[in-house]
Amino acid sequence: MPATPLPPPPTDDPVLAGYRTPGGLVLDKVIDHLDAHCREFIAHSPFATLATADAEGWPDVSPRGGDPGFVHVLDAHRVVLPDRPGNNRVDSLRNVAVNPRAALMFLVPGVEQTLRVYGTTTLVAPEDLPLDLTEFGRAPLSVLVLEVRRAYFQCPKSVMRSGLWDPAKRIDPKALTPFGRVIKDHCALADDLPDDATIRAELAQEL
Structure with a gap:
């Protein structure tokens, strides 16, 4: 209907x-x-x-x-x-x-x-x-x-x-600013955050 x-x-x-x-x-x-x-x-x-x-x-x-x-x-x-x-x-x-x-x-x-x-x-x-x-x-x-x-x-x-699913259009994540740096800048933090691999590993523990 x-x-x-x-x-x-x-x-x-x-x-x-x-x-x-x-x-x-x-x-x-x-x-x-x-x-x-x-x-x-x-x-x-x-x-x-x-x-x-x-x-x-x-x-x-x-x-x-x-x-x-x-x-x-x-x-x-x-x-x-x-x-x-x-x-x-x-x-x-x-x-x-x-x-x-x-x-x-x-x-x-x-x-x-x-x-x-x-x-x-x-x-x-x-x-x-x-x-x-x-x-x-x-x-x-x-x-x-x-x-x-x-x-x-x-x-x-x-x-x-x-071209969302086109493998040829995928970018290397390293072409972007590291996520830890992005969050540091957005939150105006004084100290650096861990590198992206460490952040991802920590998040994987919380899935």
Whole structure:
């Protein structure tokens, strides 16, 4: 069953008015549940972004990752996102506590399409769900349950343009400023931080 399509952009805006009306497939592909194709994609996805907004509408986008299928599909209308140990800012969780609307965008390495899922959320304790959500030897600290309102696959143009999965376009991490130096400068620290290899090894202990 198709989801209710979004309203067209206001045509009195001179910039938006320059865009052509989207074709039928672009609108008709939006559904209100997770079909077999959505479930298959989520089962293979090791990385997603979580978009939320606070009570005033200020947005936040948070990267989330794990083994393929780390986001669990409960049924056609519910997905489960465990919250793993992080920096304890919990920006996303603070947001959904006051504004339950959220969106997930799933990526699968080597695949140029992406999957977007929108809905409303509920934050629950891990023991409230009949699932073993242990990963990397740890249970999640909390779990976000998203009630699906819209889901659709995004065309691959942006990933094609970026060459995201093209090995020839990968850069040597050494081309960038070491992460420890970046944090030192951002935080105006007097002392140097460990080198990137040490930082990564420490983070690996907290997965």
